[in-house]
Amino acid sequence: MDTLPRLISVFCLLLVSSNTLRAFQQTVSIDTITVVNVFPHDPQAFTQGLLYAGNDSLFESTGDxxxxxxxxxxxxxxxVEKLQKMDDSLFGEGLTLHGDRLIQVAWLQTNGFIYDPKNLSEIGTFNHDMKDGWGLATDGKVLFGSDGSSSLYKIDPQTFKTVSKQVVYYKGHQVHFLNELEYINGEVWANVIPTDCIARISPNDGLVVGWILLQSLWKELIEAGNTDINVLNGIAWDAEQERIFVTGKLWPELYEIKVTPIKSTIEEGMVEKLCLPKPFNSA
Structure with a gap:
């Protein structure tokens, strides 16, 4: 009489074991970048959200x-062609465009803001289920959100309720501090604070399918005397012309980049060292 429950239990155990094994054995691409173009960027902009707006323009959310x-x-x-200042009590974070609405979240808040992309006037507010507001992106159907943890949220763009939540893994390691997000060719790309790495995440299962190493940008900026810059943050995708743009908090430049396979040999454990910060409660 108990054969069926036992079979179900064994199946579930095998399924969990299979997913865990896949997380450890997955093939992950490791890429670097080539700079295609360099553009001016407001060095006072504490960039928290970035997206391509069409016609060689960008939407940007700034914090502080x-x-x-x-x-x-x-x-x-x-x-800066148009600007909507936020209340002094708010710290702006991730930003995305869904249909005719610019949607923004704020740090240490569970509420967000909706703007008209034509004039940036605030046209609404909403509440979300994330513990905090960090990053936002969309595939045109759902919103993807991050709250600084290792979780990637899928959010209904009409109700702003969480549809599902996945923990992001790289070879069995949780990827903490997911920040600014962008949806590119079926993947969610995420800045991982405070690193110079972008994680390429499968939205289907939360596994990291690739890393992009951008340490060269920080190094060049520092060597040029930009000592007041903060971390890499901001990814924008021009789908029509297939252009990728990145910048950082208080960076004086914005870069159009091309992702290229890394030529040098990556030492065992180097990606973990460069791209996987430990959570605050870890030793």
């Missing part, structure tokens, strides 16, 4: 109390 904003920026000049 008293300085947070949503803005539209000309790509080639870095000039």
């Amino acid at each position: 109390y008293g300085k947070s904003s949503v803005r539209k920026v000309a790509l080639h000049t870095g000039k």
Whole structure:
């Protein structure tokens, strides 16, 4: 009489074991970048969200109390064409465009804001289920969100309720501090704070399918005397022309990059060292 429950239990155990084994044995690409173009970027912009707006312009969300904003920026000049300042009590975070709505979350908040992309006027607010607001992106159907943990959220863009939540893994390791997000060719790309790495995540199972190493950008900026810059943060994708843009908090430049396979040999454990920060409660 108990054969069926036992079979179900064994099947579930095998399924969990299979997923765990896959997380350890997955093949992951390790890439670097080639800089295609360099554009001016406001060095006072504490970049928290970035997306391509079309016609060689970008939407950008900036953080820091008293300085947070949503803005539209000309790509080639870095000039701020439109700006909506946020209340001084708010710290702006991730930003995405879904249909005719710019959607933004805020740090240490479970509420967010909706703007008209034409003039950046605030047209609504919402509440979400994430513990905190960090990153946002969309595939046009659902929103993807991050809250600084290792979780990737799928969010209904109409109700803003969480549809599902997946822990992001790289070879059995949780990837903590997922931050700014972008959806590119079926993958969710995520800045991992405070590293110079971008994780390429499968939205189907939360596994990291690739890493992009951008340490060269930080090094060049520092060597040029930009000592006040903060971490890499901001990924934008121009799907029509297949262009990728990245920048960072307080960076004076924004880069169009091309992802290229890394030529040098990666030592065992190097990706873990470069791209996997430990959570605050770890030794």
